[in-house]
Amino acid sequence: MSSPKRLHPAAMIFTVITSIKQLVYALIPIIILFSNDGFFNYVILGIIGIAILLIGHSILSWLRYTYIVEGDQLRIEQGVIIRTNRTISKNRIQSIDLTQGIIHRLFGLTKVQIETAGSDRSVDAALSAVTFEEGQYLHNELKHKNETSAVGEDSGEKPGLATKAISNKRLLIAGSTSGSFGVILSLVALAFSELESFIPETVYTSTTRWLSSQAMEFLIVVAFVLFILLWGLGILGIVIKYGKFTITRYENELFITRGLLEKKQMTIPIKRIQAVSIKETLIRQPLGFATLSVEIAGGEQENKKVTETLLFPLLKKSDVPAFLSEILPEYQNMPDSYSQVPKRGLIYYLLRTTIIPILALIGVAIALPEWIILPIIVVLVSIALGIAQYRTASYHLTESQLTLRLRLLSKETVMLKTKRIQAVEKSQHILHRKQDLANMKFSVLNNFGGKHYLVNELALADSDKIVDWYSYRKKEF
């Protein structure tokens, strides 16, 4: 087709940045250790040496890194000392994501992430910087062959079937109910505990003395302002991350763009969707809002914890069926009624949530009786949680779809298709067998190789019904 291409030279910047990120944790203690001992000049020399090495390495690796689209394959050659030559065939590619960070946008560039199936991250390819047109070109070029009917946004060859965008008002609600407040608070606390050692003792003590001499009202106001500030930061974070969120349905895929500062484009082939989940967090549930996400095989991975991919940051619970029928008609059958867990299962739900708090309560009652009120509150909360989990746990069965409702803290409605469930497990302990109860586990594939949905203490008759539905032999056994 054509000769091998290099990345945009700006890729060197990214190589340097990532190397610095990797080095910084190892180097900072050494630098701090030595700069006190009159080794300061050596430290400077060392830093300069490392900088030269880094820059040299990034130039060399930029020179070495070439890619080419040849027929059905993307071929990448890279490596300074160990050279690797990787070939990815088109029909193994799961998704191609374009991401633009701030630096990318300065130069009009984009990062191209090519994902293949499986949990082995190292076989995926990422072109850290190419021009945006080149990114679009690659995106269209590498697409699965029999999906040529659906093309990216800008090519405009075929219009999307339906598009949904998030309104600014919704985005603000999403931010203010995101619960990222807690995360930011812990980050601030962590940063403070790190900084504490650098604050001189005198400043520290005089500040605490000044603070403790203030009136209670003043302190409350300060705490309140701080709270609002952190909350605002949380909102800002969500707005930046999910600003201009747009999802478009094409014939065989979903196309998502999002982000105010860092722009992300993501393609989700419909075939790759393993399960659809509607999540209502504790804050959002009373307000009637829900978040929609999907489990996909071999998808984008933002951080280690989040496995599902967001379909829409926030929408009214009552709008979910309408949304699905437009964007994802494959999963539009939202049931109205669910079969619940029988009453005799409640005791197990309560046991699971309260056992540790009750043990703590006993411990505190013996050791620190004056603090007894705290564990009592925790026990009461855990009882409420147990009841809530019990009331949420339920299922609904249709010809091709199993819908589960579960709760850990947030209420989650999961829609599963027969052919997407990898295995079903029913387990019973002795008491379960006496009481005709069973725990069910449904396993689906996601990018970590498996996600398991558990419904505990279903009535035995119900669990057998589900198994019969799932069994390929379609007969009682």
Place this chain on the structure above:
Amino acid sequence: MRQPPSERIAVDAIKAWRLAACLWSVIPILVTIALFVLAYLFDFSYWFGAIFIAISLIEIIISVIMIPSLRWKRWRYQVFDQEIYIQHGILIVSRTLVPMIRVQHVDTKQGPILKKYGLASLTISTAATTHEIPALLNEEASALRDQISELARVEQDDV
């Protein structure tokens, strides 16, 4: 899933598990000896050693004598044309259903202990889960592996 699966695993599995449990019980025995030696050297009560002997004896009786036979009694499997049905567990009994078309690959494995008794274990992997039938006669395991991989070779829609 009303009836348990029909096939049992090899009877020698009990012997193999007993042997493995015996090997593991070397650890509590070593700890006991160490306790007695320490008590002798540093002159503290032999009671710790004695208590530990009692605990490790109970542990050995449970893990060497009781668990293997209970485990064997519970372990059952059945391979249908369309799916694999497995039951295991002593206190908590699990029954698992794996459709043939979801099976990605099957392996047989044989460690030194299983080899001594002419046994092999069979591992069935789907994209999301792995299931192991722990002890089958060697030939049986190979035959089953070939049978499953043959049955699993049906047209897979995707994933």
